[in-house]
Amino acid sequence: MVFFLKGRLFKYITFPIVGFLLVGCAKHQLSTWHLEPHEKLLNKNTLEIQSKIKIDKEELASYIRQKPNHAILFGTWKFGLQWRNLIYREKSGKPRPAVILDSSLVRRTENQMELFMRNEGYYSARVTSEIKPVYLLGVRKWETKKVKVKYMVIPKKPLIIDSIGYRINQKNIARHYKEIKDESLITHKQILRIENLEDERSRITKHLTDNGFYKFAENFISFDIDSTKGNDSTIIITKIKQPKSDSVHHKYYLNNIYINTSYDPYSSNNATSDTIVFEGIYMISKGKSEFNPNPLYRSLFIHPNEMYNQKKEGLTFRRFANLQMFSFVKIEYKEVENKDGIKKLDVYVLLKPAKKMSVSGELMGIYREGFGGNAQLSFNKKNAFGNSEILNFTFSGGFENLKQIDENDFKIGSNIGPKLSLTFPRLFMFPQITKSIRKNSFPKTTFSAYYNFQQRSQFARYLTNISLTYIWNEGKYKTHTFSLLDMNFAFITKDSKILSDLSRLSASQKFKFEDAISSGIKYSFLFNNQNKPKVKNPTFLNVKGWLIGASALAANALGLEERDVTTNAITLAGIRYATFFKAQGDIRKFYNFINEQQIAFRTLLGAGIPLDEDGVIPFDQLYFVGGANSLRGWRRRTLGPGSYFNSSDNVDRLGEINLELSAEYRFPVTSVFKGALFVDAGNVWAQKPNPDSELYGSKDFKFGRFYKELAVSPGVGFRLDFDFFLFRVDLGIPVKQAYNPNIWKLEPNKTQVNFGVGYPF
Numbered sequence: 001m002v003f004f005l006k007g008r009l010f011k012y013i014t015f016p017i018v019g020f021l022l023v024g025c026a027k028h029q030l031s032t033w034h035l036e037p038h039e040k041l042l043n044k045n046t047l048e049i050q051s052k053i054k055i056d057k058e059e060l061a062s063y064i065r066q067k068p069n070h071a072i073l074f075g076t077w078k079f080g081l082q083w084r085n086l087i088y089r090e091k092s093g094k095p096r097p098a099v100i101l102d103s104s105l106v107r108r109t110e111n112q113m114e115l116f117m118r119n120e121g122y123y124s125a126r127v128t129s130e131i132k133p134v135y136l137l138g139v140r141k142w143e144t145k146k147v148k149v150k151y152m153v154i155p156k157k158p159l160i161i162d163s164i165g166y167r168i169n170q171k172n173i174a175r176h177y178k179e180i181k182d183e184s185l186i187t188h189k190q191i192l193r194i195e196n197l198e199d200e201r202s203r204i205t206k207h208l209t210d211n212g213f214y215k216f217a218e219n220f221i222s223f224d225i226d227s228t229k230g231n232d233s234t235i236i237i238t239k240i241k242q243p244k245s246d247s248v249h250h251k252y253y254l255n256n257i258y259i260n261t262s263y264d265p266y267s268s269n270n271a272t273s274d275t276i277v278f279e280g281i282y283m284i285s286k287g288k289s290e291f292n293p294n295p296l297y298r299s300l301f302i303h304p305n306e307m308y309n310q311k312k313e314g315l316t317f318r319r320f321a322n323l324q325m326f327s328f329v330k331i332e333y334k335e336v337e338n339k340d341g342i343k344k345l346d347v348y349v350l351l352k353p354a355k356k357m358s359v360s361g362e363l364m365g366i367y368r369e370g371f372g373g374n375a376q377l378s379f380n381k382k383n384a385f386g387n388s389e390i391l392n393f394t395f396s397g398g399f400e401n402l403k404q405i406d407e408n409d410f411k412i413g414s415n416i417g418p419k420l421s422l423t424f425p426r427l428f429m430f431p432q433i434t435k436s437i438r439k440n441s442f443p444k445t446t447f448s449a450y451y452n453f454q455q456r457s458q459f460a461r462y463l464t465n466i467s468l469t470y471i472w473n474e475g476k477y478k479t480h481t482f483s484l485l486d487m488n489f490a491f492i493t494k495d496s497k498i499l500s501d502l503s504r505l506s507a508s509q510k511f512k513f514e515d516a517i518s519s520g521i522k523y524s525f526l527f528n529n530q531n532k533p534k535v536k537n538p539t540f541l542n543v544k545g546w547l548i549g550a551s552a553l554a555a556n557a558l559g560l561e562e563r564d565v566t567t568n569a570i571t572l573a574g575i576r577y578a579t580f581f582k583a584q585g586d587i588r589k590f591y592n593f594i595n596e597q598q599i600a601f602r603t604l605l606g607a608g609i610p611l612d613e614d615g616v617i618p619f620d621q622l623y624f625v626g627g628a629n630s631l632r633g634w635r636r637r638t639l640g641p642g643s644y645f646n647s648s649d650n651v652d653r654l655g656e657i658n659l660e661l662s663a664e665y666r667f668p669v670t671s672v673f674k675g676a677l678f679v680d681a682g683n684v685w686a687q688k689p690n691p692d693s694e695l696y697g698s699k700d701f702k703f704g705r706f707y708k709e710l711a712v713s714p715g716v717g718f719r720l721d722f723d724f725f726l727f728r729v730d731l732g733i734p735v736k737q738a739y740n741p742n743i744w745k746l747e748p749n750k751t752q753v754n755f756g757v758g759y760p761f
Contacts, residue, residue, distance in 0.1 A: 040101045042068045043134050043146035049153045055120060058594045060153070063112040065105040067595075101131070101147055109151065117155060121191035123227075124156040159192045162233035167224075168240045170248055173208070177240070180207050192234055197223050200238075212251035212307035214333065214345065215243070252308040255336050255344040259296050262286040263350040265328050280304055290353070291325070295388040295425055299323060300349075308333075308345060320351060322442045323388050323425050328352035357381050372400030390423040417452035417463075427470055441472035459513060464489040477529045483522040486548075490516045516618065518578035520548030530590070540588040546621070549579025549611060570612055580617045582608035584658075588761055596668045602761040604660040609687065623658035623684045625711075628754035629761065630660060631680040632732030633713020635752060640684040643697035643709045645739035655684030657701045659710070662761060664717075676717030678730070678760075681710045683738050697739050708741035713752075730754040 045068070047061050110127040117125035130150045136142035164186060168174040185200045201221045208216045224237040243249060262285040263270055272284040278293035281300065299319040301312040313331055320329045329352075333345040362376040376396040384391035397416035428445035446469045454461040468485040492513055523545045530538040552570050563570065570577045584606035591599045608617045626634035641655035660682035669675050685701035698705075715732035732754065734747045 040147040042099045044148040046150045119194040121158040122155045126154045157232045166238040209310040214252035214308040250343045252343045257347040258282045259349045292386045326351040327354040374398030394419045413456045415454045419450035421448035443472040459494045462491045479526040481524040487519040542586040544584045546582040579611040598666045602662040606658040608656045622654040628756035633734040641699040644699045646696045656687040657685040674719040679714040681712045709738045711738040712736040
């Protein structure tokens with residue numbers, strides 16, 4: 001959300017902020033007055049590794065036991081300390097003490113750093129520390145009551161793996177180990193790292209538990225390390241012990257599988273009275289089950305007489321959880337007696353049905369071009385027809401203050417309408433494909449339809465959409481979305497005044513106010529590993545593609561299309577038919593540092609191309625920049641296209657081509673209050689040149705000059721982070737206008753204030 005600040009308003013905001021920061025800096029300089037003569041305020045920690053080795057310096061620094069309060073303005077102001085003191089004083093009547101240097105914690109830090117270095121393979125490493133006073137302005141005569149601690153790490157030579165062996169007495173265990181031995185995480189001439197040993201233990205355990213060894217655990221694996229050879233080298237022997245309760249590790253096979261659809265984890269009585277056998281699986285429940293057996297059977301990755309497989313157990317658990325039919329999912333095993341000596345397990349999939357029907361309401365504030373509000377009422381029914389479907393009906397309505405056509409005036413607009421969707425836990429109409437990919441995809445199909453009535457001051461629009469969408473996963477971090485059908489119908493009624501306004505708009509902008517039909521396919525690929533363990537610098541990638549109106553082009557090729565006599569555009573029953581191709585990519589990279597600091601980058605690139613010579617891309621599919629999640633130095637739809645600028649032209653600035661670049665440094669000030677410094681750059685461009693380019697600049701995209709037409713705006717952000725909710729205010733200041741490619745000028749009188757919920761990217 002955005003407010004446009006005039007120069008005077010900017011002055012009233014900026015000067016108090018600057019004054020507030022300066023007062024805070026002065027207050028920080030007085031923060032040591034309350035200390036006792038022997039006490040010193042910890043001002044800074046530094047870490048030096050006296051060798052060029054591959055060690056994660058940030059992880060090593062995390063072992064520092066005593067850290068100074070968060071500082072901003074290049075370390076001159078312990079902002080967090082001042083405000084935490086203020087809050088604490090309100091609660092307890094006492095100021096919270098500053099971080100006073102504790103020499104015992106310095107020694108503990110040295111010990112823990114040495115332990116970390118040993119775990120990294122540097123068994124002879126030593127860590128020392130040096131405590132130095134801080135001098136005012138660097139003058140030695142002016143010693144303050146602050147100190148800085150410097151930790152020095154001397155790695156010395158690491159312990160290198162010279163040879164590798166194994167000692168496994170059980171033959172079938174040894175055979176399984178040999179199958180994966182070449183993929184070992186412990187290799188010849190490698191530095192001996194404890195983490196590699198732990199990961200190798202987990203890898204071997206996973207392979208064995210995926211191959212029938214139900215009772216096997218990591219504690220059966222140990223490593224003998226012999227470093228008596230000298231020369232900083234060692235011999236590693238992998239050992240697998242036998243269980244104390246038995247002489248060997250047994251393989252287990254699955255016997256009967258029971259799916260209990262009426263289990264209650266909080267009840268002592270879970271006796272069942274109804275049993276159905278479906279494809280060899282026992283469906284049990286208290287009374288007749290509400291669930292048809294087929295979707296439950298499809299959710300199983302385990303089957304009778306198969307070897308126990310922990311991976312398949314996990315996939316089965318995830319599949320039942322993804323059905324969204326059950327509030328509790330658990331898989332239990334019971335060992336059964338078997339006379340032939342084969343170890344077998346009965347499997348119990350215990351499911352507690354979730355609440356079948358629910359009603360929810362939602363109220364929200366809106367700010368895009370102006371303020372507004374929206375209300376929504378949703379009815380949700382799970383297992384609607386017995387096959388684990390989810391039926392949803394939503395009715396919503398709202399209003400918004402909207403900018404008028406070719407004017408700076410704002411007037412109230414409203415919208416209201418229902419939406420109906422039905423989701424199936426499979427790829428509907430494609431059962432064979434579902435079987436082939438279900439082991440790692442968790443597919444879903446959604447039918448949806450909505451109707452929306454939009455009332456504006458000069459026109460009314462009636463929108464209808466019908467879609468058929470398939471969603472499936474590829475592992476945990478990749479998602480595919482494919483809309484086989486996406487049909488849109490728009491019908492417009494206009495008053496007489498708007499007709500004269502439309503004459504000044506481009507063909508794409510006019511398209512917004514015409515009856516139109518579009519039908520086509522859409523595809524989206526999403527990769528997001530931000531929640532993946534041990535990924536320090538995650539990546540987000542979203543690629544989308546639209547192919548709209550291909551059927552109309554096929555009719556054109558056969559000579560069966562209809563054309564409008566005036567515009568020569570493709571029509572269907574006299575209504576304009578949209579035909580275009582559009583592709584878009586959004587990639588984000590996040591670099592995380594100590595003390596919850598992060599640098600985030602984003603690149604957004606998109607382009608749309610009409611597929612018909614006389615066609616245009618619909619208004620709603622065009623690109624624009626500006627606003628709280630785009631270039632934060634401009635309002636929405638007020639920048640571009642290209643270097644075009646006409647002060648008397650107030651229509652929305654849109655284009656078929658879009659490029660946005662953003663970088664943001666995020667840092668904590670307190671546990672709730674966060675800050676950010678950012679810079680945004682980008683623009684939109686038209687596909688074709690404009691006839692008045694000599695007067696007002698070029699709208700079209702050219703490789704030789706597009707980079708000169710990138711608008712740039714740095715800024716500062718303030719965020720309130722409550723974990724489940726983040727509210728932010730971002731101030732963006734233009735420094736380079738797209739229509740002045742060679743001029744860089746700070747324009748504080750054009751500062752934009754953007755309000756938003758969640759991070760901009």
